Amino acid sequence: MTPMEKLERCFARISALNDAVGLLSWDRDVMMPAGAGERRASDLATLEGLRHALLTAEENAALLVEADPGDDPWRRANLAEMRRQHARAVAVPGRLVEALSEACSKAEMTWRAARQASDFAALRPALEEVLALTREQAVAIGEALDLSPYDALLDGFDPGMREATITPIFAVLAQNLPPLMQKILARQEGQSKSGHAGIAPYPLALQEKLGRTMMARVGFDTQCGRLDVSAHPFCGGAIRDVRITTRYDEMDFLPAFLGAMHETGHALYEQGLPKAWEAQPVGAARGMTLHESQSLLLEMQVTRSEAFAKFAAPLMQKLFGDNGDWKTETLHRQMTQVKAGFIRVDADEVTYPAHIIARYDLERAMIGGQLAVRDLPEAFNARIKELLGIDVPEDRLGCLQDIHWPLGLWGYFPCYALGALTAAQLYEAAGRAVPGLEAEIGTGNLAPLLGWLREKVHARASSVSTMRIIEDATGRPLGAEAYLAHIRRRYLDEVA
Amino acid sequence: MTPMEKLERCFARISALNDAVGLLSWDRDVMMPAGAGERRASDLATLEGLRHALLTAEENAALLVEADPGDDPWRRANLAEMRRQHARAVAVPGRLVEALSEACSKAEMTWRAARQASDFAALRPALEEVLALTREQAVAIGEALDLSPYDALLDGFDPGMREATITPIFAVLAQNLPPLMQKILARQEGQSKSGHAGIAPYPLALQEKLGRTMMARVGFDTQCGRLDVSAHPFCGGAIRDVRITTRYDEMDFLPAFLGAMHETGHALYEQGLPKAWEAQPVGAARGMTLHESQSLLLEMQVTRSEAFAKFAAPLMQKLFGDNGDWKTETLHRQMTQVKAGFIRVDADEVTYPAHIIARYDLERAMIGGQLAVRDLPEAFNARIKELLGIDVPEDRLGCLQDIHWPLGLWGYFPCYALGALTAAQLYEAAGRAVPGLEAEIGTGNLAPLLGWLREKVHARASSVSTMRIIEDATGRPLGAEAYLAHIRRRYLDEVA
Structure with a gap:
């Protein structure tokens, strides 16, 4: 040998x-x-x-x-x-x-x-x-x-990712997001909030059927994976056996549905990795930024889009039958509500990056020794106030909310926001490359999009760097522009 | 260190x-x-x-x-x-x-x-x-x-078990069982066969509830184990996490129920092993004979007894409600039907040992070189005819029925019959040691029996040999007597 x-x-x-x-x-x-x-x-x-x-x-x-x-x-x-x-x-x-x-x-x-x-x-x-x-x-x-030291930590979750890449990108976000958010909040303030898609309670068995139907529709291979229930949704399992979970609330069908779609995005990445290298390091998913980009692309870019609501609402109407009216417009509005809140995992796509930028700044300062742990709560609350304009009333809703730091996951947070930016940039590129992409999604046909992702992202596994995959797929280095353009288009009808 | x-x-x-x-x-x-x-x-x-x-x-x-x-x-x-x-x-x-x-x-x-x-x-x-x-x-x-060589194989499944121990015990069985079987068959021929406990179909959800109720009743710790469904019932899992399975048939509740009880017997052994040694070799179950003795003790000695039927029938009546009458006598009769059949895993407790004795003789001859594989079908069918009096019509129902030999499990078969003998001998000893044991079982109280098994069998783990555990618990070496007495008592009302 x-x-x-x-x-x-x-x-x-x-x-x-x-x-x-x-x-x-x-x-x-x-x-x-x-x-x-x-x-x-x-x-x-x-x-x-x-x-x-x-x-x-x-x-x-x-x-x-x-x-x-x-x-x-x-x-x-x-x-x-x-x-x-x-x-x-x-x-x-x-x-x-x-x-x-x-x-x-x-x-x-x-x-x-x-x-x-x-x-x-x-x-x-x-x-x-x-x-x-x-x-x-x-x-x-x-x-x-x-x-x-901080790059060494980043590199553990996202090989090749560097502070020097992230900092300028996050600076663009930190500058643009707060005013954007205010504009969106003001606009949504004036809009009707009445009406939900369907009427609660939403029977759990039907919610599960909805999730399974949608998973299969977007390309999840049920011969090599499962959907189950857990306290916190996740994607895990093994090679050829990708397991996702979600959790159900009888009074609201959205968390389970969006959870299942998010995790399906992760699963499609795992299921699209090249079989020939599946047991070797080069055959693994490239890193957490690309992984998160795949879940957010499906959840944020696709599922919460107007086109998808057009396809999904009649399907939900048929499935839930007796549970009231399912209008495309109501469904889409429910999936695009913006609100400056305290809890990161409950945040919408507009306010989410602010939570990450705060944590990124604070963890770098702590690793670098400029911020002591005892000063964390005050610094945390100040940064949240700057970025989101809200006052954290207690640490449970502030620096105590996440498990990452106690668990030793320093350098992990950035990938969540980088994933959102990557998702926007990939989806924009897919739209250019695949004619009629949005129209296809409107009919529930995700095959063209999945085909493009398979080739441009999944099939490359760990054969090259994250940044190289993004650049090859989108024609430019990772940046905040596509994400900001997406937010302006979806929430303010502004077309660049 | x-x-x-x-x-x-x-x-x-x-x-x-x-x-x-x-x-x-x-x-x-x-x-x-x-x-x-x-x-x-x-x-x-x-x-x-x-x-x-x-x-x-x-x-x-x-x-x-x-x-x-x-x-x-x-x-x-x-x-x-x-x-x-x-x-x-x-x-x-x-x-x-x-x-x-x-x-x-x-x-x-x-x-x-x-x-x-x-x-x-x-x-x-x-x-x-x-x-x-x-x-x-x-x-x-x-x-x-x-x-x-053959002892080396036996020793792999049942440390300390030897051909010299097994052969004379099986000789007693081979001599006594065929005439006993004929007597029992003749007696059951003359008895009424009409009537089933309850009326099919038996809803699966209720069957599952029955299994769970009974498992808990006999002492299965649900905090450290699960019941699920698989094609073939088994007991597996891990330390502090014992997992049993059964399979359901809507037209007959008995296979799932008896399967669950059998596997619960295995599970109680695992759950009764001493915690202090759980991760060491000495803390493991002693071997397959004792393991099988625990499942058969619960399934054959306890669950199929008249006392247990007295407790179970009213409980089933209450649980299944609309599914007809559940009489103690009918239930007990259904659980004690004897029939000379071809398939080992479908055999009753009277005919079962014959299937094992045949395989024991044949595998020893094959390992010893006295029997060639090409002569196996003929030899198999001849031995089944001698022991059970039936003609195997095709190898599917004969020497091709079991997975053991193709899978390399030579020397494994004896433990099934030795387990049945051990179960009878242990249950007899428990009856002597625990006053009113059967009456307690008639009220659904298995705690006294489980307590005795915990002390005499489970708690000893692999600290001494199988034979030593049996002798200490029952006062004599393993033999066929208790089993034969049990068969005579249950099926022929003969009391020694």
Whole structure:
């Protein structure tokens, strides 16, 4: 066996552990009886440990130097990904991995109670410990990869993503969004708000049928995936077995429906990755920005569009039958309400980026040492006031709302907003490339759009960088323009 | 870390892989979308390979020699189990493990088609290959553990079980069962067969409710387990997460109900194992004979008893309401019908052992080289005729019915019959030890019985041998007497 073949075998084994972790995590959130929680956490930690051991096995260092990938660009990219993953893994000493994992477990538990009680002081010591260890980890990886500490963190979720790319883009958003938001709010203030599509309660069985019908319609392969229920919607599972979840509210059909569409966007990406490389690093989804772009493209660009409402409203009318009237206009209006609120995950597409920009600025300052954890609540509330114009009344609705920082996920937040921008830019490019795209969506035909995404995004997997995929697909580097144009068009009828 | 601690850490990791294999297998049979089948098989093979690699890691040989378990009998038994598992694993060369795994996969696929077509010739070459490799494996393990080849196979499913123990017990059965069966059949011939408990169809939702109600009643901990549906009922899952399945037939409630009770028996054993040792070899269930004894004790000894019918019939009447009359007598009669049939898994408790004795004799002869695969159908049919008095009309109903041999599970069959004997002997001993046991069961109170089983069987896990557990619990070595007495009492009203 050549060094390259040995490495491919090693990473194929790692991919089986990835599948096991994916399925056991799905099971934990969807199926597991409550009494198994502690044991499941320990099982998952052991599997992660075995994965780390396989990745950092002594012989790999030499194999990664010796391996000759030949001329095939995919094999070359695969070796580069192997080297990147290996370099990140060996950069962090074992005792730091363990300390961080323990600190995050502790902080997560503390956070659950602290958020409920809106008591930031209770979380502070645990969060300080996580921050200190995360910074240590970021410095170690940064030194190994020649990156700044914050870039080292970004790179873990979104390979190749850099602060220098994000900051100017977010600056454009921070400048343009607040006035735009005020204009939209003023305009919606004057519009009729009466009327809902259909009449509550919406039977759960029919809501589920709606979700399944729509999933299949937009191209979800039910032979290689499932839809289930969990407390928080997610997309997970394993290779050839992509599992999405949503949650139902009998009084409102929209959260379950939009949740299912959002996760279906993630699932279509996973299902569109090239089969030939499915068990190798180069065959994986490129990173969190592109992943989020696929879910937001389906949820925000497609599902909340007027064209889609035109197709969806009659279908819903037929499905729900006795549940009142389903008008295209009402449905579309319900899906495009804007409101400056406190909670990130409940935010609409216009106000959402502000939540992210605030967190991006604050986490960089904390990693960089310019902002102390004890000063976080005040800084958080000030930034939210600047960007959204609202006063956070308590930390439960402010810096305590998200699990990311206690869980050690620093550098993760930007991908949510970058995903929204990417979605807008991709959808705009698809509209140029595919004649009659919107008309097709209006008839419920998403095949042309999916075909374009398959070719331009999904099929490329991790063979090139995120930025290269975006540029090749849209003809220009990632920016905020397409997103801002989309917002102006959808919410203010302004056409550039 | 001492050598003993290092070994305990290694086996704790192995137990996490066991959990992953258990849950991914459950998922395959209960949840998995069809398109994921091939990938799941490959994932499971990789996890098995990782488990084997952990068990046979180079340092383990020395650690197993050096380790000092001290005076604690559980720790000493744990080390002995580790040594046994390690010795079995290292005895078989890697190329043989792979060849056997491949041959079994091929034979299993061939078997599915061959059984459907009732075409033994189609299976023969694949089965010959599996047999040759299994024999090679048995010889290798036998040499390492100083066992005969067949004992080496038995020992893999039921540590400590030997041919020399089984043969005389089965001889007693083979001598006593055929005349007993004839007597019972003649007696049941003269009895009324009219009437069923309730009236079909039995709504699936109510059948499921019946299963769940009964499971909880007999002590299944729903906080640490689940009930689901699969094509073939089984008990699997992971530590603190025991998952059983059954299957429903709207026209007959008995298969689902008895299936659920049988698997609940397995589950109670798993749930009764000592928590302190749950991740170590000594903390696992002792072997397949005791496992099968627990499922059969609940299904055969308890659920099909007249006392249980007295408790169950009114409960069913209440649950099914509109589905006709539920009489204790009818219900009990339905659960104790005897018939000499071809299919092992459909057999009643009277005719079941005959199916096993036939397979035991034949597989020993094949492993020993006295019987060639090409002569199997004829030999199989002859033995069934001797023991059950019926003529097998085609191999689909004869030697092609079971998956065990194609799958490489030689030496597994005996545990089914030994489990039935053990169940009878344990239940008899419980009746002596717990005053009013049957009366309690008649009121639906299984706590006294479960308490006794917990102490005498479950809590001992793998700390001593199967035979020792049986002897300590019942006061004598395993034999056929209690089983034969049970059959005579239940089916012929003969009291010893």
